[in-house]
Amino acid sequence: MSTRDSEMPLFRIGALVSIRHKPYASYRQHAGKRGTVREKQGRDPDAGQAWSVSIEGGGVITLFEDEMELIEVNFPNGRHDPVSGPSYYTSGYSNGAQVIDIVERLPFNRGAAIKYLARAGRKDDEIQDLRKAHWYIERELVRMGASL
Structure with missing residues (x-):
């Protein structure tokens, strides 16, 4: 690519x-x-x-x-970097891409939704991350003028 x-x-x-x-x-x-x-x-x-x-x-x-x-x-020096590449955003994706490499190419609300979907179940509260993703999706729909 x-x-x-x-x-x-x-x-x-x-x-x-x-x-x-x-x-x-x-x-x-x-x-x-x-x-x-x-x-x-x-x-x-x-x-x-x-x-x-x-x-x-x-x-x-x-x-x-x-x-x-x-x-x-x-990662530099062979060590995991929790700032530029936390494991909940880098592991488990087939092509090795970090979530940030994907979301930076999207409008903010869409990227934020993807970020929370990608990390759901890997960090903090899974339900909370899914709710955050849903919140950003609804916000994007409102921004586009769609009715909820």
Whole structure:
């Protein structure tokens, strides 16, 4: 998945990725292997952001975002960061995306509703989180002029 310049990228330095199959003969040997994102490379207007990736077993290749699948975001120093990546917003999602990566692309009320739905049952009171999500959804409906 490519990102626009104004969006926060899903891929970050230190992220663990899986390499998708590429039609190029020189890359076929890497399909399905894992790697670690090292640094940003150039940006192609059509293909998006390119990244330098260290491949398990040795070697470094350059891949575009649609040529990789995010497995997990690794935290600095190998430690969980409760400020920038609390576990109730980062664990259990198939593509490794943090909830903030999704909600920042949405209008406020919709993003807040998603945030509370995503963490329901993982932090504090599950019922309370679901009620908060419902409150933001109702607020968004009112903002749009819908009758309740």
